[in-house]
Amino acid sequence: MAAGALAGLQHQQATTPDRTEPVAVTSSQIAVPPAPMGWASWNTFAAKIDYNVIKAQVDAFVAAGLPAAGYKYINLDEGWWQGTRDSQGNITTDESEWPGGMSAIADYIHSKGLKAGIYTDAGKDGCGYYYPTGRPAAPGSGSEGHYEQDMLQFSKWGFDYVKVDWCGGDVEQLDAKSTYQAISDAAAKAAATTGRPLALSVCNWGKQNPWNWGAGMAALWRTNTDIIFHGQSPSWDSMLANFDTNVHPSAQHTGYYNDPDMLMVGLDGFTAAQNRSHMNLWAISGAPLLAGNNVATMSTQTRDILTNPEVIAVDQDPRGLQGVKVAEDTTGLQVYGKVLAGTGKRAVTLLNRTSSAQNMTVRWSDLGLTDASATVRNPWTRSNVGSFGTNYTVSVPAKDSVMLTVTGGTEAASSTYEAEATANTKGGSAANATCANCSGGTKVGNVGNGAANTLRFNNVTADATGTKVVEIAYTNGTNAARTAVLQVNGQQATTVSFPPTGSWTTPGTVSVEVSLAKGTSNTLSFSNSSAWTPDFDAIEVRPLPGANGAQVVGAQSNRCLDINNYTIINGTDAQLWGCNGGENQSWNNTSRKQLVVYGNKCLDAYNGGTANGTRVVIWDCNGQSNQQWNVNANGTITNGNGGLCLDATGAGTANGTKLVLWTCNGNNSQKWALS
Structure with a gap:
């Protein structure tokens, strides 16, 4: 890579060694921060916790060998605080329950070599106020209006992790993205003051699509409702429901994680086989592993399941990627694959x-x-x-x-796009970049396109629409992770973290999963407003064929069948939107005549409707005829329930036009191509 390449995305250093030979993208994989592992109090104790309860769990946690297996967090959930503050707005706690205050329990946890987590709510009033479980909380048990004050207090007490719930935020109808950004900023400010990092767990139950904005803001974000409500027995169905709504592979990368909620392993009601399946599904997802059982009374069998080193290794793989569905030849028989570190x-x-x-x-x-x-x-x-x-x-x-x-398998052929530019790209001027040693021939694109602090890899090729693994070669000679914003085509952007590589001359790689459109016109851009960014070298795009789909493109609109804002809620309307190859536009046309998006949501004629104007939505796949579609040679797509055609409302062509069923009439608004 030539000095100063990548349109301003270079480190602040007087000189950069000139590397005339392209760096192998797979030369040195950098381990990213793993998904958190530990124990949380809620599933067993609900709001009934105090110093003695937590101390007993800590002691049992250590005695059971959980720390040696990788579990390190002890997280206090709801119930530690009843909502009182002093005249300066500082949190006050009952020292008959927490002798020595909250710093004492944090100190005890730390004395065992573990990390301590605490809990609050984004709203004025916490969950215990709205949904008392075990005991009610007084009004004011949320952090709204005190974000900076509370985050600083938590950090001063010695806590390393904070889970921020959404009961108050939900009731108050707060904007989740801006609310959690303010909390994230407050946590960062507290860490800068105390020198103690405070990992943020966003817990807004998947509302307002946190997978669109969680990366870079928090270490993890909940993608769904509670896996179990206190007092209920674990169920296979609730486990699968949380697993299904957790699959957002483009969001999870480089130390940022989708969170399907705490483990039910070891709770009364699950068999050993179900406990193992629970671990299988969370591990293939690369999900946080936060046990919720009573550690002091758990069986040897439960301990052995929780501490299986090879299953944990899959979960904690240094690449930090999420597994995706790669096959479902027969309904209900699903194969999930996860790309691991190494070749x-x-x-x-x-x-x-x-x-x-x-x-x-x-x-x-x-x-x-x-x-x-x-x-x-x-x-x-x-x-x-x-x-x-x-x-x-x-x-x-x-x-x-x-x-x-x-x-020991052999990787399928991939394509490398080398960022090899001349010094005139420094500061953001445009230049052509030639891809050296590309698979399948030389690729040419623009580096920078004139935008300061932006690098674009243009003309990236995909043989099919769907999820791909992209390895990013870079150097970061600082002692801290640096970030850049990645945007693929016109999709939702995501913040990617680049850990230190050891020096500015030592390259490393991190990986992300992206959804590309079939063809040669994909663009991956990296941008950052800061001069202190990673120094990029190349990307390598690897296929994941089992996750391929197709765009469904309207003949009249030249826009794609789309689900707005990557929403996964049953009943969300299908719409037209500019084609970009995103996960919300990648449809699998199965042998069962289903059009499946996100791996588990089917295109559906709402409520089995057969009348003109029937809404076309997504819904959990159920095999019913209103989820069956005939892709016809004349370009129409007809519903299996009533034979009506997939159509754009009012023959509209604008972004956001809703799709409906209508009597087939030969209009171009009813003609589609799968690409």
Whole structure:
């Protein structure tokens, strides 16, 4: 990479060594901060916690060997604070319950080599006020109006992590993005004052789509409602519901995590097999692992499930990516694949949602590997199954799952886009950049396009619409992570973190998952308003064929079938929007005549309607005829329930035009192409 390349995205240093040879993108993978692991008080104790309750759990936590397995947080949830403040607005607590104040319990947790977490609400009144569980909270048990004061107090007490709930925020109808940004800013300011980082857990239950804005603001964000309401028994269905709504692969990367809520492992009502499946699904997601059982009374079996080192290794993989669905040949038989650190390494979870045992197959090609031989291993038995050339089949019990790792496979062909520019790009002037050693030929694009602190990789090719893995080569010679904003085509932007690589001459890579459109016109841009940013070198785009879909493009509008703002709520209207290849525009046309988005939401004729004007929405896939669609040779798409055509309301062509069913009439507003 030439000195000063990437249109202003360079480090503040007098000189940068001139590297005339392209750097291999896979030369040195940098481990990103892993998803948090620990224990939280809510699932077992609800609001009934005090110093003695937490101390007993800490002692049992250590005795059970959980810290040695990687669990390090002890998180106090609802109930530690009843809402009182002094005349200066400082939180006051009952020292008969918390002798020595909150700093004493934080100190005790730290004395065991662990980290301490605490809890508040984004609104004026917390969850215990609106939904008293165990005991009610007084008014004022939220942090609204005191964000900076409370974050500083938590940090001074010695807490390392804060979960901020949404009960008050929800009732008050606060704007989640701006509210949590203010809280994130307050946490950063507190850390700068005390020198103690304060990890932020956004807990607004998936409302207002936190996967669109959580990265860079928080370490993790909840994607759904509580996995279990206190007093209820764990259920297979509630576990699957939270797993299904947690799949947002483009949002999870470089130390930022989708959070499907606390584990139910070890709670009364789950079998050992269900506990293992719970771990399988959370691990393939790369989700936070926050146990919620009573550690002081847990069985040896539960401890062994929670501490299985190979399953934890899948969850805590240094790449920090999320697993995605790569196959569902038969309804309810789903295969999820996760790209692991290193070359030719994958984790797989085969999930059988049906009521009978089934043989299930994972194909190497779906995972982005060639048909060369690879070794299959079972993490639960900690033994190799054998070597297999193209796929592996295993029997999966009813309502259960099997986890595997696949290693030694050969990566499918990828494309590298080298940022090799001349010094005149410094400060943001435009230049052409030639891709050196590209797979499939030389790629040419513009570096900078004249925008200061912006680098664009243009003409990025995808052989199909869908999720791809992008490895980013960079250097960061500082002692702290630096960030840049990544935007793919016109999709929702995300903040990507770049940990230190050791020096400005030592390259490393981090990975993200992105959704690209089929063709050669994809653009990935990195931008930052700060001069202190990473020094980028190249990107490598790797296929993940099992996650491919297709854009559904209107003949009249030349716009795509889209779900607004990456929303996943049942009943959300389908609409037209400019095509950008995003996850909300990537549709899988299955052999069951379903059009599936996000891996588990079907295009649906609302309420089984058959009249003109029936809304077209997304809904959990259920196999009903109103979710079946015929993609016809004449370009129409007709609903299986009434035979009406997919149409744009009023033959509209503007972004946001809702889609409906209408009597087929040959108009171009009813004609579509799958691309």
